[in-house]
Each structure stands twice: as structure tokens, then as C-alpha cells.
Amino acid sequence: MAKLEISNLTKNYGKVEVIKGVDLTVEDGEFVSLIGSSGCGKSTLLRMIAGLEDITSGSISIDGRVINDVEPKDRDIAMVFQNYALYPHLTVAENMGFSLHLRGVPKNEAKIAVEKVAETLGLTPYLDRAPKALSGGQRQRVAMGRAIVRNPRIFLFDEPLSNLDAKLRVQMRLEIKALQKRLGTTSIYVTHDQVEALTMSDRLVLLNGGQVEQIGTPMEVYKKPANIFVASFIGSPAMNLFDGILHRDVEQTFVTVHGNKILVPNCPKLTNGTKVKLGIRPEHLKYAATDSGNNIINMKVSMTETTGAETYAYGHFGDEAMTIKLNGEDAIKSGDKISLTVKTNLLHVFDYVTGIRINN
Amino acid sequence: MNRILNRLRPLPKLKEAILGMGYVTPVFFIMGALVVLPLISTIWDSFYNVNPMRAGTPFVGFDNYAKLLSDPNVQKSWTNTFIYVAITVILETVLGVGAALLLNKVKFGRSWLLAALILPWCLPPVVNAVVWMWIYNPSYGVLNGVLLSLGLIEENRVWFNDQFTALFLISIVHAWRMMPLTAIIILAALQAIPKDLYEAAKLDGAGPIKMFRKVTLPLISGGLAIALSQSTVFAFNLFDEAWILNGAGLDTRTVMIQVYMSAFQNLKFSYGMALSILAMLASLIVSAVYVLRIYRETRFD
Numbered sequence: 329m330a331k332l333e334i335s336n337l338t339k340n341y342g343k344v345e346v347i348k349g350v351d352l353t354v355e356d357g358e359f360v361s362l363i364g365s366s367g368c369g370k371s372t373l374l375r376m377i378a379g380l381e382d383i384t385s386g387s388i389s390i391d392g393r394v395i396n397d398v399e400p401k402d403r404d405i406a407m408v409f410q411n412y413a414l415y416p417h418l419t420v421a422e423n424m425g426f427s428l429h430l431r432g433v434p435k436n437e438a439k440i441a442v443e444k445v446a447e448t449l450g451l452t453p454y455l456d457r458a459p460k461a462l463s464g465g466q467r468q469r470v471a472m473g474r475a476i477v478r479n480p481r482i483f484l485f486d487e488p489l490s491n492l493d494a495k496l497r498v499q500m501r502l503e504i505k506a507l508q509k510r511l512g513t514t515s516i517y518v519t520h521d522q523v524e525a526l527t528m529s530d531r532l533v534l535l536n537g538g539q540v541e542q543i544g545t546p547m548e549v550y551k552k553p554a555n556i557f558v559a560s561f562i563g564s565p566a567m568n569l570f571d572g573i574l575h576r577d578v579e580q581t582f583v584t585v586h587g588n589k590i591l592v593p594n595c596p597k598l599t600n601g602t603k604v605k606l607g608i609r610p611e612h613l614k615y616a617a618t619d620s621g622n623n624i625i626n627m628k629v630s631m632t633e634t635t636g637a638e639t640y641a642y643g644h645f646g647d648e649a650m651t652i653k654l655n656g657e658d659a660i661k662s663g664d665k666i667s668l669t670v671k672t673n674l675l676h677v678f679d680y681v682t683g684i685r686i687n688n
Numbered sequence: 689m690n691r692i693l694n695r696l697r698p699l700p701k702l703k704e705a706i707l708g709m710g711y712v713t714p715v716f717f718i719m720g721a722l723v724v725l726p727l728i729s730t731i732w733d734s735f736y737n738v739n740p741m742r743a744g745t746p747f748v749g750f751d752n753y754a755k756l757l758s759d760p761n762v763q764k765s766w767t768n769t770f771i772y773v774a775i776t777v778i779l780e781t782v783l784g785v786g787a788a789l790l791l792n793k794v795k796f797g798r799s800w801l802l803a804a805l806i807l808p809w810c811l812p813p814v815v816n817a818v819v820w821m822w823i824y825n826p827s828y829g830v831l832n833g834v835l836l837s838l839g840l841i842e843e844n845r846v847w848f849n850d851q852f853t854a855l856f857l858i859s860i861v862h863a864w865r866m867m868p869l870t871a872i873i874i875l876a877a878l879q880a881i882p883k884d885l886y887e888a889a890k891l892d893g894a895g896p897i898k899m900f901r902k903v904t905l906p907l908i909s910g911g912l913a914i915a916l917s918q919s920t921v922f923a924f925n926l927f928d929e930a931w932i933l934n935g936a937g938l939d940t941r942t943v944m945i946q947v948y949m950s951a952f953q954n955l956k957f958s959y960g961m962a963l964s965i966l967a968m969l970a971s972l973i974v975s976a977v978y979v980l981r982i983y984r985e986t987r988f989d
């Protein structure tokens with residue numbers, strides 16, 4: 329049971345600022361993902377929570393108690409490492425029971441705890457093996473088991489699934505999520521896989537260059553990205569962005585893109601004639617009945633890809649590159665000129681300079 | 689195309705075996721000529737009486753070995769050697785592991801420190817011993833000088849007058865020269881331990897001492913076994929240091945010095961050979977004992 333509060337946290341390596349003032353509150357029992365591109369500081373932030381990295385300034389507290397200067401071993405936090413970090417000289421059972429052993433828990437008590445966790449993870453047949461005699465997925469489970477046996481206040485995961493194959497990743501993703509829900513332990517999960525982040529988390533934190541871009545539920549982040557960075561990071565394929573000019577008259581607000589008039593949601597703060605970026609998700613573009621009128625995008629297709637279930641088409645609207653995601657059945661080929669339409673309430677308008685979301 | 693495929697096909701079992709034999713043959717012969725044959729001939733000769741001053745080489749069976757057991761000089765040299773082994777192996781291991789742990793912590797200039805550390809090991813044993821002879825010199829030696837100025841002794845001491853002091857001082861000279869090797873072996877083992885194991889252990893609740901006992905030590909046990917056995921073997925073969933610092937003196941005489949004196953000063957070749965065989969067996973047995981022990985104790989906690 330633990331509520332984690334991070335306030336104005338920074339981290340410098342020499343002169344390089346790696347974490348630049350992060351604020352985050354993780355509620356008791358919540359599952360929060362840290363997501364962002366490589367090098368944005370996800371692992372660093374996680375390791376600061378664990379106590380493996382010093383804090384340059386700011387504070388981290390658990391249940392109201394500041395833990396900046398508490399030793400990692402006294403924080404009661406368990407971490408699952410990317411390459412598992414299993415002790416090679418210990419058996420699976422000994423690996424899982426290591427922290428209990430260090431704490432002086434009686435042998436038979438520890439044994440029972442280990443066996444119970446091993447049972448839930450399907451590790452019972454492997455308890456006497458050395459880690460090197462296990463497959464990647466099994467090692468991953470042992471690493472999880474080692475964290476669970478301790479019954480810590482917080483779980484930290486640093487890209488725990490990145491070394492597994494795609495199928496196993498999906499399976500483990502579901503298992504971790506189910507386990508976390510059952511145990512109700514506050515969890516922070518680092519990943520750069522947006523599918524993992526979106527499917528597993530109660531909320532996700534988008535990091536970029538050591539700063540938080542947005543914190544929200546998966547739906548909030550998908551439906552209302554706070555800025556262009558989030559908009560293009562979340563969603564696959566990435567959101568299309570077009571340069572346009574905002575117009576407003578008495579009854580409507582619209583953006584003109586390459587001469588086409590696209591009705592957008594209300595943008596209260598902007599004046600007529602402002603330059604904006606218009607965001608449209610590839611999956612929100614549908615075939616239009618006509619090739620002119622409001623909310624029409626004329627696309628010239630230059631390449632297509634299909635996965636069977638879905639077809640992606642790449643091409644241009646005017647001189648700007650764009651992508652659409654269609655049903656796999658849709659017949660489309662390069663060279664096609666197609667007209668697409670999009671619903672006004674699915675559109676995103678961003679400030680041209682700052683990239684901040686303007687419409688509500 | 690077919691020809692190439694033919695060549696790429698795996699060899700039949702027999703051919704493969706022959707090829708393998710071909711590869712090891714040179715090593716086999718070199719080792720045979722330089723190690724196995726001399727060893728066998730030494731063992732062989734130790735059952736005869738080979739003496740250049742006498743005609744004939746009569747077969748004497750275990751006579752040489754029996755005489756060794758009752759020879760007081762040989763007994764003395766064995767006692768000395770075991771004391772040397774105990775002191776030097778402990779010194780080299782404790783100091784070597786300590787140095788390796790420190791070097792492993794150092795972030796900047798590690799390679800320079802390493803170079804400095806290796807220096808004593810690069811010195812020829814004789815040079816090293818001569819340097820220490822000056823240090824131990826009773827009238828102008830540094831050791832007396834330092835202890836005098838610290839007020840720990842009141843007048844210059846003649847260090848080699850007391851047998852145990854002498855054995856200890858000679859052990860220091862040997863350990864000083866051999867410690868770098870232990871340090872390097874342990875350092876290599878330490879550097880092979882992934883950093884995240886320590887991080888995992890930290891989060892699991894290990895303090896510095898438990899970390900060393902439960903994570904570091906088991907993971908360097910392989911290196912430690914190698915380091916220990918080489919220290920032991922070299923300590924059993926200790927010669928230069930004792931010879932240069934105290935000559936043939938019985939108080940500091942090692943088995944190897946005894947071998948040299950029997951074989952080349954008293955010209956009892958077979959007697960010396962028998963003794964050297966025993967020395968070899970002793971060092972093998974002692975190192976085997978702790979290699980096995982370490983292996984058993986640290987594989988799983």
C-alpha cells in the first residue's frame with residue numbers, strides 16, 4: 329500500500345540535465361507507465377525512485393514520507409530489470425527467496441512463500457534449476473516472482489518484456505496486468521512500446537527530453553493529446569499533421585488546408601487567420617462520397633501495405649505526406665487519387681509555433 | 689556449385705575424429721617432450737641411485753623416499769615450506785582481493801594504478817629479493833630506520849636472527865612479488881559480474897557485507913580458486929627469495945633449496961629427484977583440496 333509523490337525532480341550528470349523538473353503522483357494501487365523515446369530519461373527516473381541514482385534536486389516521497397536519502401534496501405521497493413538480473417549462482421527458488429533470506433525470515437516460512445508465488449507463476453517445476461537453464465520467458469517470470477515474494481510497497485519495471493518475442497510479450501503483458509490488479513501493488517512500468525503502455529496502464533506519463541509532456545489515462549492521451557509530441561507519439565501509424573490557416577465566422581470555425589475547408593471543433597482562444605497545425609489520425613479518414621465540399625482530403629496514393637486485416641496507404645495531400653489506415657478488404661493501389669472525409673469531433677488543432685493543443 | 693556443396697558437407701564421424709587428432713598432435717608432442725617425459729624420467733630415476741661420482745645406477749626401490757622421511761634437514765625444510773605456504777597464500781589472497789576490490793571501485797586512472805600494481809610482479813625474483821635485502825639490512829636498512837623513527841624499536845635489529853621473523857620477512861618478499869597476479873585474476877572476475885546484480889541485491893536488502901558474502905564472493909569463486917592454486921604452487925616452489933636473503937641457512941631453507949643442495953651440492957641426484965616429486969605431489973594435493981572446497985561451497989549458497 330503506497331502512494332508515491334514526485335515533485336520538481338531533477339537529475340544532472342555533470343552539466344547534462346537528464347530529468348528536468350518532473351511532477352507526478354501515483355495513487356495507491358495504481359499502474360502507471362512511463363513512456364517516451366530512447367534516451368528521454370525513463371530509466372533514470374525509475375532508478376531514482378528505486379534509489380539507484382542520486383537526486384539532484386526535488387523530492388520523492390512514499391505515503392508522505394520523503395525518501396530522498398533513504399537507502400534502496402530500506403525503501404521496500406522491488407524492481408524487475410530489463411535483463412532480469414537473476415543471481416547466476418542461485419537456483420530459481422533461492423533467487424526468489426533471496427530478499428527473505430537477507431531479512432532473516434525463517435527458512436521454512438520463506439520456502440512456503442516462494443512456493444506459493446512459484447505456483448501462481450507456473451514456476452513450480454523449475455524451482456531447483458539454475459537461471460541459465462531457463463528460457464527467456466521463464467527467466468522473466470522468475471524476476472517477477474522475486475519481486476512479488478517480497479510483497480513490496482511498490483513495483484518498478486524497466487522494459488521487462490523487451491527481450492521476449494512478440495507472442496510471449498502479449499501473453500506476459502496480460503499476466504503482469506492481471507497479477508498487478510490482484511495484488512493491488514502500486515506499479516510503475518517503463519516501456520517504449522506504446523501498445524504496452526496503452527493496454528496495461530491506468531494512466532501513462534509521456535516523457536520527452538526529461539520533461540513530462542502529458543499525464544493521462546490511455547483514452548485521454550489518445551483522444552486529447554496535449555501537444556504535437558504526444559499526438560505523434562501515441563497512435564500507430566502516427567497522426568497526420570497538416571499546415572493550415574484558422575478561420576472563424578459567426579456560426580463555424582474551420583481550417584483551410586491546400587484550399588480545402590475543414591470544419592474543426594471550437595478553438596476559443598484563436599483569432600481569425602492564425603496559422604495552425606491540423607491533426608488527423610490515419611484511422612479516422614474514411615472514403616468520401618464526393619471529392620469536394622467541407623472536410624474533404626484529396627489524397628494521391630504512392631504506396632500501400634497490407635497486413636491482411638488492415639491496409640495502410642501512404643501518399644500526399646498537396647505537398648504534405650500522409651498515411652491512412654483502411655480495412656484490409658479495401659481495394660487501393662499506388663497511383664490512386666482518392667477523396668477522404670473526417671468527422672469534425674475527431675480533429676485536433678495545434679498551435680503552429682508551440683505545438684500545444686488548442687481545441688477542447 | 690556441386691563441388692562447393694560437396695566440400696561444405698559435414699565430414700563423416702571418423703574423418704572428423706582424425707582431423708581433431710591432427711589438431712592436437714603438435715601440443716601433444718610439445719607437452720610430451722617438455723613436461724611428461726622429464727616427469728616420468730624423474731620419477732623413474734628416483735627409484736635408482738644416480739650419482740656421477742659413483743659407477744653404475746643400481747635400483748634401490750623406495751630407499752630414497754624412506755631416507756627422506758628420516759632426514760632431519762628434509763623435515764625442517766618441509767616445516768619451513770608449509771609455513772611459507774600458509775603465510776604467503778594468506779597474504780597474497782587477502783591483499784590481492786583487497787587491491788582488486790579497490791581497483792574495481794576506482795573510476796579514473798584505473799589503468800595507471802593497474803600498471804603500478806603489476807610492477808613488483810614484473811621484476812625478476814632475484815632483483816626483487818635484492819631490493820628487500822637492502823630494506824631488511826641490519827645496519828642501514830629502511831625497516832630498522834622506519835621502526836626506530838616511529839619509536840617501535842630502540843636499536844637496530846638483526847632480523848634474520850629469529851627463525852619466525854625470518855620466515856615471515858621472506859614470505860613478505862614473495863607475497864609482494866606474487867600478489868599482483870592474484871589481484872589481476874580477481875579483478876578480471878569482479879569485472880565480469882554484471883552491475884545490475886548489485887543493484888538487484890541492493891533492492892533485495894543487502895548491505896555492503898552481505899553483498900560481498902552473498903553476491904561478490906560466490907561469483908568470483910572461480911577466479912579465487914585459480915588464484916589460490918597458483919599462489920600455493922609458487923609458494924611450494926619458493927627458492928630465490930629464501931636463497932638470496934639467507935642462503936642455505938637451515939632456519940629458512942625451503943624444500944626446493946633442499947632439492948638443490950641434495951642434487952647439485954651433495955650430488956645425490958636421485959635423492960633430490962625423489963624430494964622434488966614429493967614437493968610436486970604436496971602442492972597438487974593442497975591446491976586440489978581448496979579448489980574442490982570452493983567449488984562445493986559457493987556453487988549454491
Ligand SMILES: Nc1ncnc2c1ncn2[C@@H]1O[C@H](COP(=O)(O)OP(=O)(O)OP(=O)(O)O)[C@@H](O)[C@H]1O
Pocket residue numbers: 341344346364365366367368369370371372373520
Ligand atoms: N551515467 C551517465 N552519465 C551521463 N549521462 C547519462 C548517464 N546515464 C544516462 N545518461 C543519459 O541520460 C539520458 C537518459 O537516459 P535513460 O537511460 O534514462 O534513457 P531511457 O529513457 O531509459 O532510454 P531507453 O529507452 O533507451 O532505455 C540519456 O540521454 C543518457 O545518455
Ligand SMILES: [Mg+2]
Pocket residue numbers: 370371372
Ligand atoms: Mg532505459
